[in-house]
Amino acid sequence: MTETTLDAAGRPLAAETSTRAAPAGYWRGVARRLRYDYVTLLFIALIAAIALAAIFAPLIAPFDPYKSSMIYRLKPIGYRGFLLGTDELGRDMLSRLTYGGRSSLMMGLTPVILATAIGGSLGLVAGYLGGWVNALIMRTMDVFYAFPSVLLAVAISGTLGGGVVNGLIALTLVFIPPLCRVAEGATTQIRDRDFVEAARASGASATSIIFYHVLRNVSAPVLIYASSLISVSILLAAGLSFLGLGVEPPTADWGLMLSTLRQSIYVQPLICALPGLAIFIVSLSFNLVSDGLRQAMDVRS
Amino acid sequence: MRSDIAFSPTAPADPRDRGGSAQPMLIVEHLQKYFPIRGGVLSRKVAVARAVDDVSFSVSKGETLGIVGESGCGKSTLARLIMCLLPLDRGSIVFDGDPVGGQRGLSLRELRRNLQIVFQDSDSSLNPRLPIQASVAYGPRVHGMRGAAAHKLARDLLQRVGLAPDLFGARYPHELSGGQKQRVNIARALALNPRALILDEAVSALDKSVEAQVLNLLRELKSQFNLTYIFISHDLNVVQYISDRVLVMYLGQVVEIGDVEAIFARPKHPYTRALLDSRLGLDPDHRVDTAPLAGDPPNPINPPPGCRFSSRCPFAEPLCTAQAPGLLGGHGSAAHFAACHMADPGSGHSHAGEAPPSLAQPAADGTRAGS
Amino acid sequence: MSLAQAIPDVATKAPLVQVRDLHVSFVSREETVRAVNGVSFDLMPGEVLCIIGESGSGKSVTMRALMRLLPRKRAVITGELRVGAHDMIALDERRLSEIRGSVVSMVFQEPMTALDPVYTVGRQITETILRHQRCGRRTAWARALEILQLVRIPSPERRLHAYPHELSGGLRQRALIAMALSCRPSLLLADEPTTALDATVQIQVLILLRKLQKEFGMGLIFVTHDLGVAAQIADRVAVMYAGQIVEEGSARDVLMQPRHPYTIGMLSSTVTAEARGRDIEAIAGSPPDMRVLMQGCSFAPRCRFSVAACSTTTPEPVAVGDRHSARCIRLPETFDPAAR
Known part of the structure; x- marks a missing residue:
């Protein structure tokens, strides 16, 4: 493609050569770059498949996940129509894994989405306003930072008591500080750039600058970081239910299944590993997709 | 809404003119800005940097005032003070007869519609995630112009600064060269149809051949848009080329101000x-x-x-x-x-009343190039 | 190793630096950027060569290639690079680090980033000396003091104990020069060392560099985009455009009687007082995209003198005077004084 630079009066100056095509909007560009990233696409498809299976679990699961049977306890993979065998109460593993995806994905996504909204906004405000507002917000976050995230999740959900909702609240609280810090760091960097100054010089208000200029630049690092937290959230939720906090039996949940099956590890090691494998695949997928997003969201690539 | 944006070359009698041709476009008086230097654990004020200290000058309509000085002389702080991007410690700014700020003065919004700035760093001045056309259209939209009209205006301005809007409008800043980015910044500054432009080292980071192109463009735009320039630079050649009057700054103060011919031919200050x-x-x-x-x-x-x-x-x-x-x-x-x-002939200095002689000696040993 | 080995006998007039047909390209999965495309030049001992070019012309890459500072994986270097008796292409990393700092030294544009902020200036200079010379810490410290005096740093003893951030821009650049000279190199490479400095400081550093270069009898390759700086310091000048040297000759020949259209354009687009009130003769357009290999002369699209043949044949250097050559097929036309 040949392009032309014009001089001030609009006359063509000289021909330049370039291989670039005219870019479309930002998100269209992200989609275009993703289209050639087959690894990321594959794992997006995998996550979508798992999510669909979880949503349509009643249609897919061959058996009732809560129907136990003393006869069919801990049967091996492929035993009499139990494609993935049965657990210690004789419930069908495939059905339980399919249903378990519902709980695990919800425990993975909800806290991250909530924490992104809350932590991200706090970080944006702290970063843009600076001064004592920044000090107040960021020092509060530092207090949370002083504890390891697992310990914090256990402590909060221990205080609140068991149950799904309390588990979600605990995880959300755990993820707010790191997200807030990422948003604040990115905002501080953007705030000092000349284009923000130029926007102020053209009479724009702080809200307009935050929403039009800052958010656009901060959203990428925050979203990328958030997507990498999903796997952490699934693992933490699994850890909570393993400890008897968060999701309670007999709900089908990967973490909980891992916890209850551990006693049978010498009888059916393969079956005991299945919920762990599910957690591993999902968290790995989210991590890889997060890496892919990082590349796709960079306008320069 | 903003029907006053008309892009025909402005007639000598500018309809936006309020104070008449004798009223200077800009008068600044006794501007002062001290930055506190904080240190220690309690970040107490340990010193002050006198970035701008009692600076006064005026700029006539249609003139180009060059401001020169070395790094740290306060010229960029001065630019930001005039734009009200930094709060003033002391002093007053009068734009075309209207004092800026206060109860009855010109509002910041009005000042910034009439006075715009182009920064040195062409890259940092553009939002990396916005196509350049949207960056140019942002200002008018802030001032209430409808999206479609603002984009039409942006395309028009891109054309005027020498960037074909069909080719460049949808591009991101990183897809442009330094000179092209600075053209976009100039278009962005012009989008509010300002009457005066502060150019803060606007050509300093560019390659020489590109600098020449942008200087030509600035000269052309000045007459097309009936602009007044405040041109800040450390490059004396460029300042001499573009300015009508020159102001020399040293450590936050004005040391010399006068017509470009006088300053360059008969400087009075040793600096x-x-x-x-x-x-x-x-x-x-x-x-x-x-x-x-x-x-x-x-x-x-x-x-x-x-x-x-x-x-x-x-x-x-x-x-x-x-x-x-x-x-x-x-x-x-x-x-x-x-x-x-x-x-000052009456100061009592032993060289009082004399012009400072040149201090640089040409090579005495006749250092010659070549082999 | 001793310095005597590194410096070829001046009397034989063997060049200190020999670069032949240097090509550098940066290869990544997506694209190949051909930064340097066939650069050849010689530098005699004690000579100052200025490489002039705009950003992206390949001038800094040429310098870094000469010191083998480019990332080995990404930068593909071909051609011949000789400094004194050393074949810089063949040397392994260990031998290279022996040579860097002792035979060849480099001064960078940004002294703040080139100096380590956590060590004092004295510590950094003595480290360099100790790395290359067998002597005690005391002797090294004395040498460091001596070298600071040489670069005219006021109250040098106090400055040896100073951290880089405690020095002003000009002093920092002097400290960097001191560090580069601490082992008496026979070749100094300077990459825009005065660009970040104020005008009144720049002239001081230029005069200092010129003086030290004479005293030490060093070869100096000085990269700059500023024609005025080149006029101040250069014996010889090489003008680079799109990864090639388009014109080379003595400073007087190239700056006063330029023959290549690009050099002519650079000089005429330099802002001077005479141009007041009219347009500057700017070179139109912008430099080529180095990812796309162009056929013919890479300056042709911006050139006033270009004809159809320019975009088909790549011009070879043509001698236009005593050690003065230009890569252009329209040289008879560029000589016409009326065309200037």
């Missing part, structure tokens, strides 16, 4: 003389062998007492450290002021 002598000629047979000044510009945190240039001035006398010289000079059309005891 201006030294700046002129530090320019590098293109003839390898006429090299400079002695530096006109020794050392670096001192820190604005603890400026020398009396005349701030006295610590580097080859003509400094006890009088200079004891008493700060005032900005003195003749009035009238060829007003040329200098803040130096040498420029």
Whole structure:
């Protein structure tokens, strides 16, 4: 493609050569770059498949996940129509894994989405306003930072008591500080750039600058970081239910299944590993997709 | 809504003119900005940097005022003070007869519609995640223009600064060269149809051949849009080329101001003389062998007492450290002021009334280029 | 190793630096950027060569290639690079680090980033000396003091104990020069060392560099985009455009009687007082995209003198005077004084 630079009066100056095509909007560009990233696409498809299976679990699961049977306890993979065998109460593993995806994905996504909204906004405000507002917000976050995230999740959900909702609240609280810090760091960097100054010089208000200029630049690092937290959230939720906090039996949940099956590890090691494998695949997928997003969201690539 | 944006070359009688042609476009008086230097665990104020200290000048309509000085002389702070991007410690700004701020004065929004700025760093001045057309359209939209109209205006302006909107409008900043990005920044500054433009080292980061293109563009736009320029630069050649009047700053203060011919041909201040002598000629047979000044510009945190240039001035006398010289000079059309005891015949300086002689010696041994 | 080995006998007039047909390209998965495309030049001992070019012309890459500072994986270097008796292409990393700092030294544009902020200036200079010379810490410290005096740093003893951030820009650049000279190199490479400095400081540093270069009898390759700086310091000048040297000759020849259209354009677009009130003769357009290899002369699209043949044949250097050559097929036309 040949392009032309014009001089001030609009006359063509000289021909330049370039291989670039005219870019479309930002998100269209992200989609275009993703289209050639087959690894990321594959794992997006995998996550979508798992999510669909979880949503349509009643249609897919061959058996009732809560129907136990003393006869069919801990049967091996492929035993009499139990494609993935049965657990210690004789419930069908495939059905339980399919249903378990519902709980695990919800425990993975909800806290991250909530924490992104809350932590991200706090970080944006702290970063843009600076001064004592920044000090107040960021020092509060530092207090949370002083504890390891697992310990914090256990402590909060221990205080609140068991149950799904309390588990979600605990995880959300755990993820707010790191997200807030990422948003604040990115905002501080953007705030000092000349284009923000130029926007102020053209009479724009702080809200307009935050929403039009800052958010656009901060959203990428925050979203990328958030997507990498999903796997952490699934693992933490699994850890909570393993400890008897968060999701309670007999709900089908990967973490909980891992916890209850551990006693049978010498009888059916393969079956005991299945919920762990599910957690591993999902968290790995989210991590890889997060890496892919990082590349796709960079306008320069 | 903003029907006053008309892009026909403006007639000599600008309809936006309020104060008449004799009223200066901009008057700043006694501007002062001290930055506190904080240190220690409790971040207490330990010192002040006198970035801009009692600066006064005016810019007539349609004129280009060049501001020169070395790094740390406060020229960029001055630009931000005039734009009200930084709060003033002291002083007043009058734009076309209207005082800025206060109850009855010009609002910040109005000032910024009429006065725009182009920064040095063409890259940092553009939002990396916005196509350049959207960056140009942002200003008018902030001032209430509808999206479609703003984009039409942006495309028109891109064309005017020499970037074909069909090819460039949808591009992101990283897809442009430095010169092209600076053209976008100029278009962005023009989008609000301002009457005056502050160019803060706007061509300094560009390659020489590109700098020449942008300077030509600025000259052309000035007459097309009936603009007044405040042109800040450290490059004396460029300032001499583009300015009608020149203001020389040193450590936050004005040391000399006057017509470009007077400043460059008959500088009254030894600092201006030294700046002129530090320019590098293109003839390898006429090299400079002695530096006109020794050392670096001192820190604005603890400026020398009396005349701030006295610590580097080859003509400094006890009088200079004891008493700060005032900005003195003749009035009238060829007003040329200098803040130096040498420029004041009655000051008591031993060289009083003399112009500072050139300090740079051409190579005595006839250092010659070539083999 | 001793310095005597590194410096070829001046009397034989063997060049200190020999670069032949240097090509550098940066290869990544997506694209190949051909930064340097066939650069050849010689530098005699004690000579100052200025490489002039705009950003992206390949001038800094040429310098870094000469010191083998480019990332080995990404930068593909071909051609011949000789400094004194050393074949810089063949040397392994260990031998290279022996040579860097002792035979060849480099001064960078940004002294703040080139100096380590956590060590004092004295510590950094003595480290360099100790790395290359067998002597005690005391002797090294004395040498460091001596070298600071040489670069005219006021109250040098105090400055040896100073951290880089405590020095002003000009002093920092002097400290960097001191560090580069601490082992008496026979070749100094300077990459825009005065660009970040104020005008009144720049002239001081230029005069200092010129003086030290004479005293030490060093070869100096000085990269700059500023024609005025080149006029101040250069014996010889090489003008680079799109990864090639388009014109080379003595400073006087190239700056006063330029023959290549690009050099002519650079000089005429330099802002001077005479141009007041009219347009500057700018070179139109912008430099080529180095990812796309162009046929013919890479300056042709911006050139006033270009004809159809320019975009088909790549011009070879043509001698236009005593050690003065230009890569252009329209040289008879560029000589016409009326065309200037």
